Amino acid sequence: MSPITPPTFATLRKALLALAVAAPASLAAGAVLAPAVAALAEVPGQQRTQAPGFYRMAIGDFEITALFDGFIDRDRKYFVGVKSEDIIGLLDRMFLAERPEIQAAVNAYLVHTGTNLVLVDAGAAKSPGPTLGFIADNIRAAGYSPEQIDTVLVTHLHPDHANGLLRLDGSILFPNAEVRVAKAEFDFWLGGGAVAKAPAPLKPFFAMARAAVAPYEAAGKLKPYQPGDGLLPGVESVAAYGHTPGHSGYLFRSKEQSILLWGDTVHSHALQFAHPEVVIEFDVDKDETIASRRRLLAEAAALKLWVGGAHLPFPGIGHVRTEGDGYAWVPVEFGPIRSDR
Ligand SMILES: [Zn+2]
Numbered sequence: 001m002s003p004i005t006p007p008t009f010a011t012l013r014k015a016l017l018a019l020a021v022a023a024p025a026s027l028a029a030g031a032v033l034a035p036a037v038a039a040l041a042e043v044p045g046q047q048r049t050q051a052p053g054f055y056r057m058a059i060g061d062f063e064i065t066a067l068f069d070g071f072i073d074r075d076r077k078y079f080v081g082v083k084s085e086d087i088i089g090l091l092d093r094m095f096l097a098e099r100p101e102i103q104a105a106v107n108a109y110l111v112h113t114g115t116n117l118v119l120v121d122a123g124a125a126k127s128p129g130p131t132l133g134f135i136a137d138n139i140r141a142a143g144y145s146p147e148q149i150d151t152v153l154v155t156h157l158h159p160d161h162a163n164g165l166l167r168l169d170g171s172i173l174f175p176n177a178e179v180r181v182a183k184a185e186f187d188f189w190l191g192g193g194a195v196a197k198a199p200a201p202l203k204p205f206f207a208m209a210r211a212a213v214a215p216y217e218a219a220g221k222l223k224p225y226q227p228g229d230g231l232l233p234g235v236e237s238v239a240a241y242g243h244t245p246g247h248s249g250y251l252f253r254s255k256e257q258s259i260l261l262w263g264d265t266v267h268s269h270a271l272q273f274a275h276p277e278v279v280i281e282f283d284v285d286k287d288e289t290i291a292s293r294r295r296l297l298a299e300a301a302a303l304k305l306w307v308g309g310a311h312l313p314f315p316g317i318g319h320v321r322t323e324g325d326g327y328a329w330v331p332v333e334f335g336p337i338r339s340d341r
Pocket of ligand 1: 161311
């Protein structure tokens, strides 16, 4: 028996043309077919733009909107903790080893709790380059405006999470929002003690952190919090220290459902689920980073938590499951907002 071969595009096109010629012009079908053939003959230019950068889901009565700020290409040499050939092997397994850089999304999350409109992280603005800084555009694309946001919870004060608090001219982007950040984070970046001891390449981060929050502080809208402080109804901070001293996630709970927006707990889905001991060079305390990651991965897997990550592939939402000695990432499926489950 000869194998069945699927028709090629050329044979399909030939069949369609034959059908168009054979169809009597008086038939309504002819009028439908003729433009189809013309469209094939005149192919429009490619659009080369992406869909708007937001994705939405429900957690109980809360509406979660993931926002895409853009992407950063990170050199894979920043990731250390296992042998470099193992890093390349892990990337190759995910079809990511062809280039020396690893593309990392920069995500933020907008949560409508029914009583508050809360932004978790603010993206990078344009300071690291033109591939970032789309948070405000995507807030609008998602049907809201920066002025409507009443609270910004910052996971940490790195530029890709805090620079987007400001417009390009340095003015406040979220004029009606209080900015909340862990006290330990505030003290580290703004307290003055750490910058003197920091290695030279990290020193600019201190100036950027200070600049990002200064207008909010001047307006009396920067409110550091202590662990355990109540933040908002249904919202609590979760310690994830190490990447930076006050690095924190935020747990949103509604009607038996919850999502942990965990900031930079994982920088690379290809590397750090399977090997939580892989660190990125600018983790401030690498041992504490690994301990926090292991704890949160274990909790997320055991509790079957929804998780949202700032550098996981957009929308950065999914689940964690155990796999071998490590973990694996199970991304959310695109779909409608369902209220029946
Ligand atoms: Zn980050």
